[in-house]
Amino acid sequence: MLSEIEALQKRVSVRSFDKRPVDAGVTGLILETVEEINAAAALHFQLVDTSGSKKPAVRLTPAMFSGEVTLCVLLVGPEGELGGELVGYYSEKLLLRAVALGLGTCWVAGTFDRKSVSPALKEGEKLWGVVPLGYASEKTPLLQRTIRSRIRAKDRRIEEFVESDYPFASLPAWIRAGAEAVKAGPSAVNQQPVNIVYKGGLLTMRLWKEKRNEMMFNDLGIAKYQFQVGAEAAGVRGFWNFGQDGEFIPE
Numbered sequence: 001m002l003s004e005i006e007a008l009q010k011r012v013s014v015r016s017f018d019k020r021p022v023d024a025g026v027t028g029l030i031l032e033t034v035e036e037i038n039a040a041a042a043l044h045f046q047l048v049d050t051s052g053s054k055k056p057a058v059r060l061t062p063a064m065f066s067g068e069v070t071l072c073v074l075l076v077g078p079e080g081e082l083g084g085e086l087v088g089y090y091s092e093k094l095l096l097r098a099v100a101l102g103l104g105t106c107w108v109a110g111t112f113d114r115k116s117v118s119p120a121l122k123e124g125e126k127l128w129g130v131v132p133l134g135y136a137s138e139k140t141p142l143l144q145r146t147i148r149s150r151i152r153a154k155d156r157r158i159e160e161f162v163e164s165d166y167p168f169a170s171l172p173a174w175i176r177a178g179a180e181a182v183k184a185g186p187s188a189v190n191q192q193p194v195n196i197v198y199k200g201g202l203l204t205m206r207l208w209k210e211k212r213n214e215m216m217f218n219d220l221g222i223a224k225y226q227f228q229v230g231a232e233a234a235g236v237r238g239f240w241n242f243g244q245d246g247e248f249i250p251e
């Protein structure tokens with residue numbers, strides 16, 4: 001199994017899956033992760049396993065995806081900005097765990113058929129997105145290769161991710177490593193709407209775009225998780241306060 005930082009470096013959105021069903025042992029480990037996450041935060045992630053039937057676990061939009069999955073996690077959590085951020089943070093933990101176990105994944109908020117899944121929703125909860133899980137097909141078809149390279153072509157430069165009084169190159173190595181991890185992470189339509197702010201000895205994170213949509217709060221949570229993994233691999237463990245301008249507290 002890969003370490004978390006190795007999984008972070010390897011992760012890409014997989015949009016073509018082969019027919020092999022996910023190994024039962026691996027499915028068990030994903031279920032454990034989902035249960036751990038739900039116990040740690042007020043989340044209601046749900047694992048769907050249709051390997052015993054002919055049905056896919058979720059119907060993905062064919063213009064974006066090829067192949068079918070029989071395993072999928074429904075990202076259910078509280079409505080609202082904080083709910084979105086929590087879902088984002090813990091979804092990234094799940095994604096990295098899946099990659100470490102050899103699976104291909106993608107965060108899908110829009111391009112799936114909502115009628116093909118039946119999430120259990122408690123009062124005040126919503127389905128933020130789905131995470132299909134399967135084995136990436138050996139060769140990535142041209143369409144999916146094109147989708148990724150087109151979207152990633154708009155990547156921001158690493159320096160643009162950090163607001164600081166100091167130039168990027170002179171920042172502590174663990175902050176640069178955290179920023180690299182944020183850049184490598186997924187974000188909705190690759191908008192990369194999150195900035196790391198390092199001023200007066202305080203490290204915080206914020207959405208820098210004035211125009212917001214709810215998915216950006218998923219992106220904020222994802223970026224916080226990615227940063228934490230990157231910084232830890234460079235020697236600094238810490239945890240985040242949630243919310244816009246939430247602070248990173250090194251241990």
Ligand SMILES: Cc1cc2nc3c(=O)[nH]c(=O)nc-3n(C[C@H](O)[C@H](O)[C@H](O)COP(=O)(O)O)c2cc1C
Pocket residue numbers: 011012013014015064106107108109110111112129148151152184185186187188189190215218219222
């Ligand atoms: C909140 C969120 C929603 C997303 N929704 C979709 C989606 O509906 N369809 C899709 O194909 N990819 C979706 N993605 C994947 C992004 O397009 C992808 O992460 C981004 O382009 C960066 O590429 P990478 O993940 O391969 O590094 C979503 C990602 C995030 C974080």
